[in-house]
Every structure is written in C-alpha cells, then in structure tokens.
Amino acid sequence: MGKSRILIIGATGYIGRQVAKASAALGHPTLILVRETTASNPEKAQLLESFKSSGITIVHGSLEDHASLVEAIKKVDVVISTVGGAQIADQLNIIKAIKEVGTIKRFLPTEFGNDVDKTSAVEPAKGLFALKVKIRRAIEAEGIPYTYVSSNCFAGxxxxxxxxxxxxxxxxxxxxxxxxxxxKAVFVKEEDIGTFTIKSVDDPRTLNKTLYLRLPAxxxxxxxxxxxxxxxxxxxxxxxxxxxxxxxxxxxxxxxxxxxxxxxxxxxxxKGDQTNFEIGDNGVEGSELYPDVKYTTVDEYLNQFV
Amino acid sequence: MGKSRILIIGATGYIGRQVAKASAALGHPTLILVRETTASNPEKAQLLESFKSSGITIVHGSLEDHASLVEAIKKVDVVISTVGGAQIADQLNIIKAIKEVGTIKRFLPTEFGNDVDKTSAVEPAKGLFALKVKIRRAIEAEGIPYTYVSSNCFAGxxxxxxxxxxxxxxxxxxxxxxxxxxxKAVFVKEEDIGTFTIKSVDDPRTLNKTLYLRLPAxxxxxxxxxxxxxxxxxxxxxxxxxxxxxxxxxxxxxxxxxxxxxxxxxxxxxKGDQTNFEIGDNGVEGSELYPDVKYTTVDEYLNQFV
Known part of the structure; x- marks a missing residue:
C-alpha cells in the first residue's frame, strides 16, 4: 500500500506551509491549490519555488471556483484544509466538492488550535470557534471520513x-x-504540527477522531x-x-x-481550555500514537533566546 | 417629522457601543439586539445598565434567530449593524429579515473602516474586505436603501x-x-464615528451613498x-x-x-487606501455634510499622552 496522495488547500499560509513541507518530506505525492500560481510578491514566489523543488505539484484554483476544487480533489485520496480564520465557513464548498467526487478517504478541515467542541471561550473567539464546529457537523452529516487536529498553541x-x-x-x-x-497550555512547534498531521492521514486509529497534541514535555x-x-x-x-x-x-x-x-x-x-478535559473515546493523543516523532520541546525552544 | 427609530445589532461591541450612545444622545428611539439581556460578566452588565439609563430598549435575539430579527426590525425605521469581523457574512440573515419586513428606510451594514470597494489590500485583509463587498452587493440586489460608513482608522x-x-x-x-x-490615513475618535453615523441615517444626501469620514484636521x-x-x-x-x-x-x-x-x-x-482616490458621485464627506459636528482632532487627542 503506497502513501496516500494529499491535496492541501491553504498551503501558503502560516501552518499550511508546514503541513505541505511535511507531506512532501514524508513521501506523499502532494498537490497544493493556490489562487495565484505566479506570485505577485517575492516572499510568496520564493515559497512556491521551494514547494516545487520539494516535488510538490501546484494547481490553480480557489474555494470560490467549484470546478477547480472538484478537479483537484479528483487527483488525490486525502484533502487537508489549512485556510485562515476568514475562510472557515467557506469550507462548505470543499465539503460539497468532496461529496461530489466521492472517493476521498480522509478530510482534515482547518483546525490547528483548541478543541472547538470543548470550549469556554467568550466572544469573539466563541463565534469563531462555532464556525469550526459548524464545519465539523457538516462533515459528519455528509458521512465524510475525517480527522480533526487539535494542535493547541503555535510555539512560534x-x-x-x-x-x-x-x-x-x-x-x-x-x-x-x-x-x-x-x-496549563500546550506549545507545539509548527514543523511538528505539520509532521503529526501528516502522520495521521493514513492511520486507521485517527479515523473519525480528534488528534490532540498534548505533548508531555x-x-x-x-x-x-x-x-x-x-x-x-x-x-x-x-x-x-x-x-x-x-x-x-x-x-x-x-x-x-x-x-x-x-x-x-x-x-x-x-480558562485552561487546552487541558481542562480528559481525552475521551473520540480522541487520540499524538505523542502516544507516534512516539518516534522527535518533537522540539519548550525547553529546547527557549534556548535560542537566552 | 420625528427622528427615525433605530435598531442596532452588535451594540455591545467596540464601535457598536459608540453608535448606540450617539443614537440615544441625538434623540432617536433606540433598540439594541443582544444575545444575553442579562450579562454574564460585570463589564457587560455595566454597559447594559448604562444603555438602559440612556433610555435604550434592550431586546433579546441574534443573527441566528430569524424570528427575533424580524420582530425587532418591525419595531424600527433604520437598522444599523455593527457586528464584528467574524459575523460579516451572517449579515445575509439581516438582509433577509429586512426584505421580509419591507418597511426599513435605511440599512447601515457593518463597515467602519476602509472603503472595501476601493482597496489594494493583500490577503487576509483582502478576503475579509471581500465579505463586506458581498454584503454591499446583496443589499443593492435586494433594493434595500443603504448608507455605507467608511470611517477609516479608529483613533483609539x-x-x-x-x-x-x-x-x-x-x-x-x-x-x-x-x-x-x-x-495619508484618517484617524477618527470612536465617539465621533458614532455621531457622524447617526447624523446620516435620516439624511437624504446619504441615501444609497458611502459616507466617508475624511476629516481635514x-x-x-x-x-x-x-x-x-x-x-x-x-x-x-x-x-x-x-x-x-x-x-x-x-x-x-x-x-x-x-x-x-x-x-x-x-x-x-x-498603499494609502484611505486617501488614494477621489470621493466620486457615490460618496459624500462627513465633515462637509455636518460642519456643526465638533470632532476631536488628532492634535487634541495626542495631548493626553504628552
């Protein structure tokens, strides 16, 4: 059994770029969907070049272009969305396209923070988290296989x-x-979030579960x-x-x-929302599933600033 | 002709509270729609109390509760939305309710920043501004009378x-x-944004126009x-x-x-997006329309920090 083919939507973003790098590094045929294949600014152009040299395939499209979504999704087994906070609700378009294509084995919607089903946040975070909850419920209602990555705080x-x-x-x-x-909160280096995320996509233990990164160190x-x-x-x-x-x-x-x-x-x-609950039957913990991942500890991370 | 009755949706927010205060201060019968009429935190409870003592009527409801929106909108002539950035798209629910009620004389959607139709913003601001544009086009398509308030930078x-x-x-x-x-940018004190906004709601000169606050001082x-x-x-x-x-x-x-x-x-x-264009036929300037408004100047504002 080969490694699944992965499409990443939002790959030029803060966490998306780490997920894309990890996908290529771990040997998955990797596609990214971008609005502009020729970047208008040097920073983005450089990023797209580095993607290409890692063997990543860049395809043109967007959440607003249904045909582009369907075409890209047809080419892969797994879809990972890492779109930003302003586009959470627009992921309904991805769900529609996944449903239409019908062959996707796993969908990871944009999450990469607190568990939005277990929160005591006040507004406006509350409303923002509610949008992620809405996407979760839509995925479940459509019967799309999923993993939700609750990676807690970005260390960076x-x-x-x-x-x-x-x-x-x-x-x-x-x-x-x-x-x-x-x-207590959990601080995870972005590169490690990418690695744990990609590790989970072909893993039956994370099917229809939340993957928590509650790294002990x-x-x-x-x-x-x-x-x-x-x-x-x-x-x-x-x-x-x-x-x-x-x-x-x-x-x-x-x-x-x-x-x-x-x-x-x-x-x-x-409120302690990253740690004030037990991981139940619907969740698994990243460092327990993948003890081989040598993640950067907070202790190591802080050394660069001493 | 009396002053129009105003409903404010989002009145407990940063700019909404100033708009609500100005509405009451300028003698408009004022209603605000809130999710929780009994606030769970002291700050909000105090704010609701101050609204009440200004004669503002507090009604229970939300963007997700269509019946509550319709009921509140039936009671007024003008609707002002000051909802936050996470709820811009949800204003489609307000448009639907206004259309159903059919008697609203003016709708002011949440804006209170750059003119989103004239922008050279990059992502993610670009996508956020696009949501406001979408709301503008939906208002226009439904033939709802409107004013868009482009108030530029919050001084505070x-x-x-x-x-x-x-x-x-x-x-x-x-x-x-x-x-x-x-x-060049424009810095406007929040209280003044409230005043200019309320001044515009019964003004035929601002009907189906953008009200710019490009205050010379x-x-x-x-x-x-x-x-x-x-x-x-x-x-x-x-x-x-x-x-x-x-x-x-x-x-x-x-x-x-x-x-x-x-x-x-x-x-x-x-990019200079607040001032790099001429105010055309679809726009009017606040200090020209309302020379009687004695707004706080930047010069005065900075004195408090010397």
Missing part, C-alpha cells in the same frame, strides 16, 4: 515573546500574566513557563497578574481583530 | 501607541513605520503624525522604516488573526 506565536505583544524576545524584567497563571502553565525562563536567564521577573474581569474588559474594549487574539488567550490561559 | 486603536504593538503610550525613543511613511501621513508627536514632546525619535517587501513577509509569517492586523496596516499605511 507564544514562545518568542512569552505572550507579550510587541516583544521579539522573552522579557527580562517584567511579564504580564492572564488569570492566576496556573492553567510541552504542557506548561504560564507560571511554569516563566519559571523555566527565569531559570535559563538566572533572573526573577516582576509578575503582573491580570484578573479575569480585567481581561474580559480588555476584550470588550479592543476592536476586531485584536479582540479575537485576547479572547483566545482568555480561553487558553484563564 | 492607532493613536495611543502610534501603531506600536504592546505600548500603552506613544514611544519616546524609537518608532517603526511601514513603507515610506508618506501615505485628522488626515495625516505617518511621518506627519510622528512629526506632530515629536513637536509635542520636544524630542526627535529614531525612525525605522519597514519596506513593503518586508511587511508582506511578516504578514505571511504571522498566523491568524495577527496577519489580519498587519495586512490592514499594509493597506492603510503602505
């Missing part, structure tokens, strides 16, 4: 500044912490994260704790899309 | 930190500027803004200019929703 987003906006390295004097700092409360950093730099930081009521006020007083960032942080760091 | 978002993430006051040593700093290039600040503090800042290519790279390497913020900033500060 939270660790380089320890969640302090505007910084490009972790702080060395003062740190602002939402809530009491005791809720990367599960930290904010207080533990700060303690680890303090140990590395040999210095104690001043800690400013922001009570939940103040966090909610800040969300209400911040316009879109900044309010999304803060409400997601509230869900993760105040 | 850009001025307190002069666009520097993580700061709570304008910088006094160094400032990062996108592009060459010469594109508040139209500044980033370089001019920095020069004004430097003059106020009597100090010259170190300026770090970020070329467009680097801005595009940062957008591509930032996950949702941070990439939205940066791509909007690119559209405004690199």
């Amino acid at each position: 987003y939270f660790l380089p500044n320890l969640g302090q906006p505007g910084l490009t390295a972790p702080p060395r004097d003062k740190i602002v912490i939402f809530g009491d700092g005791n809720a 990367n599960t930290f409360s904010f207080n533990e994260l700060v303690a680890l950093w303090e140990k590395k730099i040999g210095k104690t930081l001043e800690k400013v704790y922001v009570p939940e009521e103040q966090v909610l006020k800040t969300i209400a007083e911040t316009p879109f899309p900044g309010n999304i960032i803060i409400s997601i942080a509230h869900s993760i760091f105040v | 978002y850009f001025l307190p930190n002069l666009g520097q993430p993580g700061l709570t006051a304008p910088p006094r040593d160094k400032i990062v500027i996108f592009g060459d700093g010469n594109a 508040n139209t500044f290039s980033f370089n001019e803004l920095v020069a004004l600040w430097e003059k106020k503090i009597g100090k010259t800042l170190e300026k770090v200019y970020v070329p467009e290519e680097q801005v595009l790279k940062t957008i591509a390497e930032t996950p949702f929703p941070g990439n939205i913020i940066i791509s909007i900033a690119h559209s405004i500060f690199v």
Whole structure:
C-alpha cells in the first residue's frame, strides 16, 4: 500500500506551509491549490519555488471556483484544509466538492488550535470557534471520513515573546500574566504540527477522531513557563497578574481583530481550555500514537533566546 | 417629522457601543439586539445598565434567530449593524429579515473602516474586505436603501501607541513605520464615528451613498503624525522604516488573526487606501455634510499622552 496522495488547500499560509513541507518530506505525492500560481510578491514566489523543488505539484484554483476544487480533489485520496480564520465557513464548498467526487478517504478541515467542541471561550473567539464546529457537523452529516487536529498553541506565536505583544524576545524584567497563571497550555512547534498531521492521514486509529497534541514535555502553565525562563536567564521577573474581569474588559474594549487574539488567550490561559478535559473515546493523543516523532520541546525552544 | 427609530445589532461591541450612545444622545428611539439581556460578566452588565439609563430598549435575539430579527426590525425605521469581523457574512440573515419586513428606510451594514470597494489590500485583509463587498452587493440586489460608513482608522486603536504593538503610550525613543511613511490615513475618535453615523441615517444626501469620514484636521501621513508627536514632546525619535517587501513577509509569517492586523496596516499605511482616490458621485464627506459636528482632532487627542 503506497502513501496516500494529499491535496492541501491553504498551503501558503502560516501552518499550511508546514503541513505541505511535511507531506512532501514524508513521501506523499502532494498537490497544493493556490489562487495565484505566479506570485505577485517575492516572499510568496520564493515559497512556491521551494514547494516545487520539494516535488510538490501546484494547481490553480480557489474555494470560490467549484470546478477547480472538484478537479483537484479528483487527483488525490486525502484533502487537508489549512485556510485562515476568514475562510472557515467557506469550507462548505470543499465539503460539497468532496461529496461530489466521492472517493476521498480522509478530510482534515482547518483546525490547528483548541478543541472547538470543548470550549469556554467568550466572544469573539466563541463565534469563531462555532464556525469550526459548524464545519465539523457538516462533515459528519455528509458521512465524510475525517480527522480533526487539535494542535493547541503555535510555539512560534507564544514562545518568542512569552505572550507579550510587541516583544521579539522573552522579557527580562517584567511579564504580564492572564488569570492566576496556573492553567496549563500546550506549545507545539509548527514543523511538528505539520509532521503529526501528516502522520495521521493514513492511520486507521485517527479515523473519525480528534488528534490532540498534548505533548508531555510541552504542557506548561504560564507560571511554569516563566519559571523555566527565569531559570535559563538566572533572573526573577516582576509578575503582573491580570484578573479575569480585567481581561474580559480588555476584550470588550479592543476592536476586531485584536479582540479575537485576547479572547483566545482568555480561553487558553484563564480558562485552561487546552487541558481542562480528559481525552475521551473520540480522541487520540499524538505523542502516544507516534512516539518516534522527535518533537522540539519548550525547553529546547527557549534556548535560542537566552 | 420625528427622528427615525433605530435598531442596532452588535451594540455591545467596540464601535457598536459608540453608535448606540450617539443614537440615544441625538434623540432617536433606540433598540439594541443582544444575545444575553442579562450579562454574564460585570463589564457587560455595566454597559447594559448604562444603555438602559440612556433610555435604550434592550431586546433579546441574534443573527441566528430569524424570528427575533424580524420582530425587532418591525419595531424600527433604520437598522444599523455593527457586528464584528467574524459575523460579516451572517449579515445575509439581516438582509433577509429586512426584505421580509419591507418597511426599513435605511440599512447601515457593518463597515467602519476602509472603503472595501476601493482597496489594494493583500490577503487576509483582502478576503475579509471581500465579505463586506458581498454584503454591499446583496443589499443593492435586494433594493434595500443603504448608507455605507467608511470611517477609516479608529483613533483609539492607532493613536495611543502610534501603531506600536504592546505600548500603552506613544514611544519616546524609537518608532517603526511601514513603507515610506508618506501615505495619508484618517484617524477618527470612536465617539465621533458614532455621531457622524447617526447624523446620516435620516439624511437624504446619504441615501444609497458611502459616507466617508475624511476629516481635514485628522488626515495625516505617518511621518506627519510622528512629526506632530515629536513637536509635542520636544524630542526627535529614531525612525525605522519597514519596506513593503518586508511587511508582506511578516504578514505571511504571522498566523491568524495577527496577519489580519498587519495586512490592514499594509493597506492603510503602505498603499494609502484611505486617501488614494477621489470621493466620486457615490460618496459624500462627513465633515462637509455636518460642519456643526465638533470632532476631536488628532492634535487634541495626542495631548493626553504628552
């Protein structure tokens, strides 16, 4: 049995590029659907070139062009969507095309965050997560085989500044912490999210399940994260704790899309939504399924900033 | 002729609260549609109380509850939507309900930013703006009387930190500027956006037009803004200019929703999308229509931080 052929929709995005790289690296025939096969800006042109040199096939199309979707989906066994937050609802078009083609063995909708079925998020994160829930229910209603990847925090987003906006390295004097700092979150390097995602696509154990990345070495409360950093730099930081009521006020007083960032942080760091539930029968854990994946630990990740 | 009765959908949000306050202050019978009439958090409870004491009527409902929308819309002459970025597409439900009721004299969909029909934004702002365009075309196709409010930059978002993430006051040593700093943008205080918006709803001059807030005293290039600040503090800042290519790279390497913020900033500060076109026959300018509105100038706004 060969490796399944994979189509990635949203491959030039932040997490999509890692999934595409992992797909090619793990030997899957890989197609990506892009709006512009000839990029108008140098950064994107360079990315498309690197995809091509990895053996990735670039096909032209978009979520709004049904024929392009159907044509691309006909060429593969597995569809992975990594579209951004503004396109979550548009994935109904992918579901329609998958249904029409009828041969797709697995669909991974865009997820790559908290488990949206288990959340205590407030608006606007709540509404955004509800869109992902809607897509999940549509997939299930159509009987399309799926895997939902709940990969929790992007390491590259939270660790380089320890969640302090505007910084490009972790702080060395003062740190602002939402809530009491005791809720545990999971920080996963983007390359590793790509690898775990691709590992799951041909795995019968992840069929119609949620794949959680609750990596033991990367599960930290904010207080533990700060303690680890303090140990590395040999210095104690001043800690400013922001009570939940103040966090909610800040969300209400911040316009879109900044309010999304803060409400997601509230869900993760105040409510503990990445770890405040047991993985039940509908879920599996990535590091348990794939103990061979040598993921980057938070400890290793922070060393680059010392 | 009395003042029209106004329904605001999204009144607890960042700009919606200002529109609701202005509606009540300018003497319009004002209704707001909220999901939870009894707020679960203190900040929201306080806001609802202040609405009530301004004479605003709070009705229960949501975009997902068609009957609640129809019932609320039947009670008013004008509907203003100030829903957040995650709910732009859901405004199709408002359009459907307005069509069903058949008596609405003016609909203002959620806009309150750049003119989305005149944009050179890149993704993901491009896709977000396209959703607003879709709503505009749906309104026009249904023949619903409208006004689109293009209010440009929220002052409260850009001025307190002069666009520097993580700061709570304008910088006094160094400032990062996108592009060459010469594109002109417009900064409008949120309270003033509320006032101009409400002024327009019964005005025949704004019927089926875009109302632009291109306030002369508040139209500044980033370089001019920095020069004004430097003059106020009597100090010259170190300026770090970020070329467009680097801005595009940062957008591509930032996950949702941070990439939205940066791509909007690119559209405004690199491309000059708030001022790089003439207001044509389909548009009117707020300060020309309502010279009596004493809006807060950028100069006055910055004084609080000196």
